[in-house]
Amino acid sequence: MSTKINIYPNLRHYTDGLEAVEVEGNTVGQCLDHLVKQFPSIKNGLFNKNGKLLNYVDIYVNLESTYPEELAKSVKDGDEIHLVLIIAGG
Amino acid sequence: MLTPDERERYDRQIIIKGFGEEGQEKLKRAKALIAGGGGLGSSTATYLAAAGVGMIRLVDHDKVEPSNLNRQILLWDEDIGKRKVDSSIEKLKRLNPAVKLEAIPETITESNVSQLVAGFDLIVDAMDNLPTRFLLNKAAIDNNIPFFHGAVYGFEGRAMTIIPGKTACLRCVYRGLIPEEKFPVIGVTPAVIGCIQATEVIKYIVGLGKLLTNRLLVYDGLKMKFTELKVKKDPNCEHCAHLTSKG
Numbered sequence: 001m002s003t004k005i006n007i008y009p010n011l012r013h014y015t016d017g018l019e020a021v022e023v024e025g026n027t028v029g030q031c032l033d034h035l036v037k038q039f040p041s042i043k044n045g046l047f048n049k050n051g052k053l054l055n056y057v058d059i060y061v062n063l064e065s066t067y068p069e070e071l072a073k074s075v076k077d078g079d080e081i082h083l084v085l086i087i088a089g090g
Numbered sequence: 091m092l093t094p095d096e097r098e099r100y101d102r103q104i105i106i107k108g109f110g111e112e113g114q115e116k117l118k119r120a121k122a123l124i125a126g127g128g129g130l131g132s133s134t135a136t137y138l139a140a141a142g143v144g145m146i147r148l149v150d151h152d153k154v155e156p157s158n159l160n161r162q163i164l165l166w167d168e169d170i171g172k173r174k175v176d177s178s179i180e181k182l183k184r185l186n187p188a189v190k191l192e193a194i195p196e197t198i199t200e201s202n203v204s205q206l207v208a209g210f211d212l213i214v215d216a217m218d219n220l221p222t223r224f225l226l227n228k229a230a231i232d233n234n235i236p237f238f239h240g241a242v243y244g245f246e247g248r249a250m251t252i253i254p255g256k257t258a259c260l261r262c263v264y265r266g267l268i269p270e271e272k273f274p275v276i277g278v279t280p281a282v283i284g285c286i287q288a289t290e291v292i293k294y295i296v297g298l299g300k301l302l303t304n305r306l307l308v309y310d311g312l313k314m315k316f317t318e319l320k321v322k323k324d325p326n327c328e329h330c331a332h333l334t335s336k337g
Binding site for chain 1: 217243244274
């Protein structure tokens with residue numbers, strides 16, 4: 001099962017500049033675990049010290065919000081995940 | 091009623107299908123509050139003044155610094171050290187003397203936000219920090235004023251339009267706070283996002299097209315790609331959950 005995670009510019013320094021990463025998993029949480037296995041440092045950009053998703057990270061599956069049960073959201077082969085960080089500059 | 095000079099000045103937009111003199115009159119009667127006189131504020135204020143929005147109030151407490159000048163295009167080298175709102179309004183007056191312009195050199199706070207937005211037809215979110223954006227979002231919801239959000243970071247941008255009670259608000263979409271930092275930005279990014287906000291404002295006032303509601307537009311300037319993320323009202327939103335959806 002393969003899912004594509006789209007990485008936005010302000011997270012790409014964790015993925016060696018990659019704009020998208022192929023992962024495997026049946027849920028968003030499993031897909032993020034697989035992402036972290038490939039790029040361990042991205043864990044700091046997505047989760048707090050207790051392993052909880054940071055509240056300024058938003059996750060979309062097939063362009064739809066997964067809030068509030070982001071990590072439990074199921075995914076299937078061919079789905080696309082977007083990891084989006086809140087930005088606030090003006 | 092438009093004057094002959096106004097008909098001539100705005101001719102190219104009046105001839106847009108569905109716009110007409112009626113649309114121009116709506117712009118002339120509109121009162122827009124622009125919160126923030128930075129990169130987004132410069133961009134939105136310029137195009138709203140050029141389009142003939144009747145009244146613009148610009149709120150910003152800062153003075154012009156050299157590091158502003160890469161993106162805050164209403165602020166020029168000669169303005170360093172002056173108040174941003176005064177320098178911006180002076181340029182806008184020269185661009186379109188018919189627009190009523192008001193400079194408010196204040197910090198937006200919980201205690202003054204309602205007073206600042208009262209009586210306005212719309213609010214442009216051109217701030218540079220999330221806490222003040224949330225204050226404005228709540229004031230917009232509480233006073234039933236449409237809210238036009240924009241934000242930038244580096245080559246990235248976001249935009250969304252909020253119609254209180256009908257569509258997802260900023261707090262429905264953003265629940266957390268980001269760590270405070272000096273954010274990176276290149277001037278073209280707030281130019282793009284500010285123009286999207288101004289487009290939304292004009293569409294809203296004139297009553298044209300489909301607004302950017304329940305959709306968070308994500309701009310990636312490095313890939314030159316726009317992505318539309320679907321968002322919805324959060325039934326537990328601390329700002330707007332009490333309002334019943336009207337469609």
